[in-house]
Amino acid sequence: MTDWTGVRDRVLALAAVPGSDKVFGARAHGFALDAPLATTEVADLEAWLDVDLPEDYRSFLLHVGAGGAGPAYGILPVRREGSAGWRWVGELIEEVEPGMFAEKFPGGADPEATVAILAERPVQDDFDDLADLDAAFEAWEERLGEVQYDPRRTAGALCLCDEGCGMVVWLVVTGPERGRMWRDDRCNGTDLHPMRETDGSVSDFASWYLGWLAAAEAACGLDR
Known part of the structure; x- marks a missing residue:
């Protein structure tokens, strides 16, 4: 279980630190976060997706926020849009048929x-x-x-982050790669590939997000 205690306050506090806007992407998200989702909302989201979200992302939605400040230009907020269902809000992704989220991620x-x-x-x-x-x-x-760019290439994954210049980051929610982060550099001729931490371990949502937060705090002179 990922412990998100204090993370929301740490992120929001960065907005008041002089020079924090120099952190890459900060001028886009301003270290602001959407409100966390209620347990019933997360349950409704999972029912709409027909998948169980990876635990670390699920608990992030419950305890940190539904989107906002994060790596690069931030985490795309997920919001309920009435009868249309849930949607990750951002210009970089097209509408996806709900059933595709439950399909097995093809993995490359x-x-x-x-x-x-x-x-x-x-x-x-x-x-x-x-x-x-x-x-x-x-x-x-x-x-x-x-x-x-066949949409079946990213079935079973959520597009969560815009890294700029057409590059995006996906969180896999089905299949053997479930819970792992994949970078999408297809715009540069490089295929989808799993992300890794500096020690070579695979990136999950928690390690990816908390790594960004620690780096942002260090860049702002905040030692923990």
């Missing part, structure tokens, strides 16, 4: 599909006209995007 790329589409990359020597090359390359990029 489909090597065969990726290799096949990469092999079809247009080559300049095959074109006499640069306009034709540009058109072929544009069509190829669209097909590559369809393979790389």
Whole structure:
């Protein structure tokens, strides 16, 4: 069980520290947190998702907040939007069908599909006209995007954090990788991959969040 005692107060206190806005992403979230969710709200969220949330994220929602200040540009807040159900609020993710959260997280790329589409990359020597090359390359990029960004690639995961420049972080909620954090660098040509701590251990939500908090406090000259 993750002990979140005092964490909310520690995060909120950073807003009053001179120079804390220099922490990466702080100007976006301002070290503000949404109110924690009630036990009944978390139960409703899990029923809507049809999954049991990893314990550390679940207890974070109950004791720290439903979103706000956190690594990079913060934790996307999760909110109930009437009959539409629950939603992680942010421009970086599209609407997801609720049933996909309960599907097993696939855990990485489909090597065969990726290799096949990469092999079809247009080559300049095959074109006499640069306009034709540009058109072929544009069509190829669209097909590559369809393979790389197939929504089934991130089934069973929650998009929780915007790291900027198209990079995001996911929390896996199903399958063998359940409870682990995965970074999404597909915008840079790097595939989804599990995140690790400085000691090489895999990152779960608690280690990822508390590591950020400790680093933010250190950057602000707050020793613990």
